[in-house]
Amino acid sequence: MIPNFMYAAIRPFLFSLDPENAHHFTISSMKMASSMGLTAMAPSVSPSPREVMGLTFPNPVGLAAGLDKNGDCIDGLASLGFGFLELGTVTPKPQPGNPKPRMFRMPKAEGLINRMGFNNEGVDVLVENVKKSRFHQEKKGILGLNIGKNAITPIENAVDDYLICLEKVYPVADYIAINISSPNTKNLRQLQGESELDNLLSQLKAAQSRLSDQHSRYVPLALKIAPDMDDNQVKNIADALIRHKIDGVIATNTTITRDAVKDLPYAQEAGGLSGAPVRDVSTHVIRLLKQELGDALPIIGVGGILSGEDAKEKMEAGASLVQVLTGMIYSGPGLVRECVQALRRE
Template identity: 50%
Template sequence: MDLYSIIRPALFRFDPENAHHLSLESLSFLHRHQLLNPFINKSSYIPTNLCGLTLGNPVGLAAGLDKDGKYIDALAALGFGFLEIGTVTPLPQFGNPLPRMFRLSNSKAIINRMGFNNDGVQACIKRVEASSYYQDGGIIGLNIGKNATTPIEEAHTDYLIGLRSVYPFASYITINISSPNTKNLRQLQSNNQLYHLLEQISIERDKLIQQFSKRTPIFLKIAPDLTLEEVEVIAQYIEQFQIDAIIATNTTISRDQVSQEKQKDQAGGLSGAPLAHLSNQIIKQFNHLLNGKIPIIGVGGIMTGTDALEKKLVGAKVVQLYSGLIYRGPNLIQECISAMDLD
């Protein structure tokens, strides 16, 4: 029995952000009291190598669902092969004004303009360290960004603070330059600004490798709204600065696939089913330009196991879920694992 399909209509009566918090708190409660089993299918253990990391399986949690690392153990119990926490910023911040999350149920989509709301990087690190999943060697990526009050010209300073802070604790570190919900952030994907940012990160990484005697992989999370010319520049810099993997993609500012939805004009990033094609196109382009040499984490529009397999077929090594969980529930995880394992 898929209990989530029974519960979902009640959850969808709540404001989306309130439903988000209620779902996570309920999940945490069930986990603490060992009551999660009726809600999940036990996920297969399929060891998967990603940049020298051994993942439990090729299906991970995307950043954004657990921004502060408050629910790591409960989310891990759902059967993910790895978790990504964040986005975290150097200083705590509230994010954008409420309301800032909207369901487009007919399209199985979500628009959000959260704005990197989080408790700050130091609070997140403490929660990561305290989690059983971390202590047992689970793979946790930490996704870092800049504070809204930091001028875009000084963005690299925030990323360097984040990099230094999370380096000893993260299995991998994601540089998020692609959220549409922090003013001007996507400018960092442009030619000159991206070069400067990745150059600074590369210099700092070399210092951190010496300091901690380990090389923590660094991933770059990109937007789905890039032109081919922008993709070509980013691909060149990824190789030049030895970025270990690409996360493709973040949410889209396009509304082409949801033109009939009442909430389509809400500002923010669109995720869910309508994002699948855009994400797949970007994955395919990067895979072609990089000749498959740089692993790609596919995310965006995965609502079924078939969607996950399609991402693998166009070039993704592993995938991450977020919006699909909201519409399908935890059973989507095993469905995606099974589909990707069949290929």
């Protein structure tokens, strides 16, 4: 694991690059370091196990989907001390995503806007990369695979894409995240509507039951939702999660609101805003979900975690696990250890 003081030294270089190029540079560097055995020298994070969704997580701090969509750097990322990794979002067919530029840093707000558009090499590539990783082969932690729909698939046929991905990732996933909340695929968030969500969840649960029998193992499903909903919409989703016996909920994805950054450069760029500006709206949704769900199913809290105190706030709001991504861009990979230690004290 890179100490925070070392990351502070290299951050100016990374921030001098286009954000997407910096992302690719980071993934390539970690992949190379892993192949050379250098990541094995990283200090380990002391176990702090949690039982969630019937799974034993080595610690409650995970990587959110979006950083490693194709499973290119699973072992390198695992060396940072995460209790679990969530890879994707992946779609049935490869797709390039939205036109560039499509990622914008907002350092003054510790935020990031992206409109990547589920750019990925397709579900088959992800599954093969998972199979080749030591993380999977040696069962070093929990692996979540995040699935979505192709941009060219009409929204009325979206369920078909989710079912294709579910079938293919089921044998290698520890849990499967259903992403219906990205703002960067046209009409995707319509799937959070009552009738659309009922149809999607009922078909996914039926497929999960069949696949559980087929593979003799039960793989939990977690729904990833948006922060941009009113209280009644959140309550309706909570009701659907309980009725369909979904195993978990991930709250939340990025926001399309710009209230926290409206006067900053890039504020008018289309896309989802992550990092510190989404912290409060994410936590608000977690609190609402906890009120409605009680102990019926667990919440994975994500959005605006840049410190151990932020992770504690998510837990106090009702989360059982947390995930980080944009926070590492600003705080460095030492954020993982900081959050694990803060939650251990908690």
